[in-house]
Amino acid sequence: MKVINFLYLFLICCILPCQAQEDSCYTKFGPLAKAGDVDSQYDLGQCYEKNGSIEKACKWYKIAANQYGEAIVAHKRLCEEKCNDIVIPKAGSRRYALLIGNEKYHEKNTGLSQLSCPVNDAKALKERLSNLGFVAIYEENLNSANMQKKLDKFKEKQHRYDVILFYFSGHGGYKVDSITGKITNYIYMTDGRGFIVDSLKLGNENQTKIIILDACRTQAKDTKGQKGFSPILLSPNTIIAYSTSPERTSIDCGKKGRNSPYIETLLEYIDKCMPIETLFKKVRIEMEKDSLNTPWESSSLSTDFYFNEP
Numbered sequence: 001m002k003v004i005n006f007l008y009l010f011l012i013c014c015i016l017p018c019q020a021q022e023d024s025c026y027t028k029f030g031p032l033a034k035a036g037d038v039d040s041q042y043d044l045g046q047c048y049e050k051n052g053s054i055e056k057a058c059k060w061y062k063i064a065a066n067q068y069g070e071a072i073v074a075h076k077r078l079c080e081e082k083c084n085d086i087v088i089p090k091a092g093s094r095r096y097a098l099l100i101g102n103e104k105y106h107e108k109n110t111g112l113s114q115l116s117c118p119v120n121d122a123k124a125l126k127e128r129l130s131n132l133g134f135v136a137i138y139e140e141n142l143n144s145a146n147m148q149k150k151l152d153k154f155k156e157k158q159h160r161y162d163v164i165l166f167y168f169s170g171h172g173g174y175k176v177d178s179i180t181g182k183i184t185n186y187i188y189m190t191d192g193r194g195f196i197v198d199s200l201k202l203g204n205e206n207q208t209k210i211i212i213l214d215a216c217r218t219q220a221k222d223t224k225g226q227k228g229f230s231p232i233l234l235s236p237n238t239i240i241a242y243s244t245s246p247e248r249t250s251i252d253c254g255k256k257g258r259n260s261p262y263i264e265t266l267l268e269y270i271d272k273c274m275p276i277e278t279l280f281k282k283v284r285i286e287m288e289k290d291s292l293n294t295p296w297e298s299s300s301l302s303t304d305f306y307f308n309e310p
Contacts, residue, residue: 025051038064038135039157049078093208093309095134096161098154099126102170102190104141110192117253118169121214121263125167128270132307134165144193155202163305164203165210169260172197172215187215205236208305210276214243214262234300241280244293261292276305 025047032040041064049057058078101122103115119140126138139150158164171188186194202209234240243262254261265283272279277299284295 025053033060033063054078093133093163094161095129095132095163095165096154096158097126097129097134097136097165097167098150099129099136099138099167100142100147100150100170101138101140102142102168102188105171105188105190106192110188112171112188112192115170117258117260117263118214121169121259122167124259124267125212125263128267129165129307132270134163135161141190143191144189144195147189147195151200158203158207161207163208163210165212166200166202167212167214169214169263172213187213201235202238203235207237208301208303209235209238210305211238211240212243213240214260234298236300237302239276239280239297239299239301239305242296242298244295261287261290262295270307273306273308273310276301276307279307 025044029040029044029047033044041060045057045060045064048054048060061078099122101118101120103118105112105114107113122138122140126136129136137150137154139146142150168187172186173188173194174183174185176183185197187197188194197211197213200211202211243260253259254264256264259267262283265286266279268286269279269282272282274282277297280295280297288294
């Protein structure tokens with residue numbers, strides 16, 4: 001009887017709590033992990049490892065490892081220590097992107113007109129980047145509060161990657177301080193509040209940073225209806241691509257009526273194996289042929305980057 005009681009207590013005190021912890025891992029991270037969310041796959045692996053379920057941890061690390069560089073390291077370490085399977089996926093550059101399309105502006109209160117193509121632009125580029133190895137996050141029609149939350153969440157995980165990309169399609173603008181002459185660049189949220197572009201502060205000097213701004217570049221006279229961007233001070237190893245040249249407006253939708261001419265042209269070339277500077281040059285040449293805008297870039301890149309690696 002004492003033996004039976006001991007086994008019963010062992011089951012209640014040790015085995016069942018462990019199973020409950022494992023189940024709580026899946027309850028918290030499993031649905032999104034199963035749906036293909038790479039961050040959730042990695043978090044689920046961490047949770048299982050913490051609770052001692054090593055084989056399950058290895059499984060989810062491995063699933064995430066094809067896209068997530070940190071999972072490759074975790075999977076390799078754990079499998080070498082405790083698992084039989086030590087096949088590690090080939091690691092390329094680890095890539096992370098946040099894409100925002102804003103078109104439903106509150107025109108009456110903000111003076112910013114509604115647009116037609118930014119959401120389609122962000123969706124199309126997100127799909128293409130996902131095929132090129134990016135962990136790509138897409139958002140649409142953000143107000144200022146939601147924008148800050150999404151950006152903070154994005155930046156929490158950016159240290160895990162080699163390449164950071166930020167894309168915005170919508171209204172943009174810059175203001176000049178009448179006293180100091182200081183220029184401040186903004187991207188505008190749907191509630192009309194501006195988010196300072198220069199304060200994005202993506203990544204570190206060892207990471208490749210790519211910022212693509214599909215918006216106008218003309219100075220506004222007042223706080224409403226502002227358009228465009230002035231030159232932006234670049235951090236090391238950064239390239240900023242603008243859909244048009246200084247003091248020019250950008251085109252909302254192209255001839256097909258679904259995407260901006262800039263995104264239409266970018267998507268034609270982004271799969272080609274060429275350095276990013278050559279890619280943007282190709283886009284500029286094609287757009288000029290059609291008498292469209294003249295895209296510009298500013299760069300402090302110190303390393304080569306290919307969307308489609310050779």
